Amino acid sequence: MLSARPGANLMQSHAAWVVPLVLVVGMLYVQQWPAALDVLDYAPERLSSDPWRWWSAHFVHLNATHLVANLLAFTAVCLIFAPWLRGFVLLGVVLVSATCASLVPWLANQDLHFAGFSGVLHGLLLFACVRVAQQHWLGFAMLALLTAKLLAELCLGYFSDSQLVIAWLGSPTAYLAHLGGALGGGLSLLALLAGNRKR
Template sequence: MERFNQYWAGLILVLLLSVFLQLMPHWHATLSFNSSTVMSEGWPLITTHFIHLDWWHALFNSIGLTLIVLIWREYWTTRWLINALLLSGTATALLLWLAPLNLSFVGLSGVLHGLLAYCLIKDIRSGKKWMWLILIALVTKVIAELLGWRPTHFVGEHVSYIHAAGLVSSLLLYKLERRRISDAVSRDE
């Protein structure tokens, strides 16, 4: 069981899930986020992050996730990686649902922004103060996207909002890391 708790087991599970879902294109419409239907269905709050526009999109999101997990492997266990993906994915989707936009999206890029910012915050808190530069660069990039900067690889007009929502989810990850549900329950002594 100890081997399963290492970061790579969670990474492999997530990558296999993404490949499986990519092989099921007839499910994509049902699993995708759409502002007008997401709350009546529920599951797209999570599932939309694990399907992609095409195989290239899936490949680049998978590479991004793999790099984040490998570079900051000291922060990940299988349990925390899966919890972080679920928390960040749900928070990102809920923030986008609350936005006064009607949007549809798939992909992991918002969650990747959240995971990256979470790791940078952890590094800063552990004494690697120079990581502020990278965090500031990431936040500046997202602000530039929100102000209209659109790299040529962007697909859709609302990608900047997805990245911003993911970035905000990093604060939730940092706040909730390694906390147990039982810790939230008061105990009478």
């Protein structure tokens, strides 16, 4: 188990788990609403009239399988990287990553509807991997794998002008949302480091 410092306790503060718990419960609740996907997904042609879609798209999912997969991944990230992703730091990375995960496809003028937490997960992973890399070589290995995945998606999807379809979802991969989420994780890290230097 990764630790930010010797003897670090994952359950050091119950408050540290409030944010992930609220996010998980919120996503489970939203999924019960039959019209959620139609009202909350990322729809580029409706962003000006429905501005909430910039953020809401990341908390609604295509189906129960999609939701469970992302919740399991989110839980794993929160457990493995708990010393670096907790409380308001976690919330900040989620919000910045969600914003960037919508902004990048919009800037690229990508005409693709999408939904799901995976873009945010890429931001959380990049943030956490760099934090781990500051103390352990394993962080560099994880960062290299994440970078390779993003580059592969970008090359196969954007540069080859083809759609990467996830078989078990029957839907194209929102690879620009993944890239945007990762960029959001990087921006969150820079903001954190800048804030620490001012102290």
